[in-house]
Amino acid sequence: MSWTTSGPVRLMALTMAVTPFALAVLNHTGLQSVPLVITSPPPPALAFRQYAVDLKTVQPTTVVEASYVFENRSAKPIRIALEPSCGCLTPRLQGTRDNVIEPGDHGRVVVRMQPANTTPGPHEYTVNVKYTDTEPRETPLTLKLVVPRGxxxxxxxxxxxxxxxxxxxxxxxxxxxxxxxxxxxxxxxxxxxxxxxxxxxxxxxxxxxxxxxxxxxxxxxxxxxxxxxxxxxxxxxxxxxxxxxxxxxxxRVPTPAAESDQALDHERQKSSARLTSETIKPREQQSAENTPAEAK
Incomplete structure (x- = not known):
């Protein structure tokens, strides 16, 4: 009794035998897979511990305050500007010098307001923290509160x-x-x-x-x-x-154009006064010349 091997079986066996050799050749020639590298943009320089404060219901006759602590995690000094969403907010910086926070230092944004300056009900305000590190940035800080009827x-x-x-x-x-x-x-x-x-x-x-x-x-x-x-x-x-x-x-400081217009108006007034004086003077002289000698 004899055993025979079919074509597909022989092909599979040949493939299994050749595969290790082919992989060794590819590895030897340097044709290796290249890992995929994904780069992300640098994070913002200022990192805040909290970006929102909810004071719940407040007393309308008491000045309320919220504070937001942050850190400069960059390697450069950062100049900060604060822009409140309402004139009733009074934001200020603490821990900075001339609104500049040094690398590694911590600062604080303190926001104050008096609820009596607004109508009763829930309110939400923002203070935008503007600065530039690798690019211009704007971080909104939120303040929520409820003013009772008062x-x-x-x-x-x-x-x-x-x-x-x-x-x-x-x-x-x-x-x-x-x-x-x-x-x-x-x-x-x-x-x-x-x-x-x-x-x-x-x-x-x-x-x-x-x-x-x-x-x-x-x-x-x-x-x-x-x-x-x-x-x-x-x-x-x-x-x-x-x-x-x-x-x-x-x-407001006057613009150069406004200053030029004011100077031009001033020169026109001076010129007009000079012309008027020159026009009146000959008439006075003429009147004096026509006056009889006896009257003189």
């Missing part, structure tokens, strides 16, 4: 920018008490001579809330450097406390 001021803040030669700006602020309690503003003041404030009349809103106004007048001639001042409002309600309204004032 006291608020409208508008909550004011920013005024005056061009050169502007007239004073007049703005009315309204203090509203949603608790149904009457109150009276007893004093209003500001920590700048650029602002004058006068207490207005007490009224009631369409839904019965007690209100009183404060009229503020801001000087037309403002310094070109930004000036941050505070309007302080005091009432006879011991639960209301002192209400602080932030004001941001700045005068």
């Amino acid at each position: 006291i608020w001021v409208t508008p909550p803040a004011l920013a005024v920018s005056h061009p050169l030669g502007s007239s004073p700006t007049v703005q009315d602020f309204t203090v509203t008490d949603g608790r149904g309690k009457p109150f009276e503003i007893t004093d209003v003041s500001c920590n700048s001579d650029l602002v004058e404030a006068v207490i207005g009349e007490s009224t009631r809103s369409a839904i019965g809330n007690y209100q009183q106004s404060v009229r503020v007048s801001i000087a037309g001639d403002l310094p070109t450097v930004q000036t941050n001042v505070v309007l302080k409002i005091t009432t006879d309600d011991p639960d209301m406390g002192e209400i602080r309204v932030p004001l941001r004032l700045q005068g």
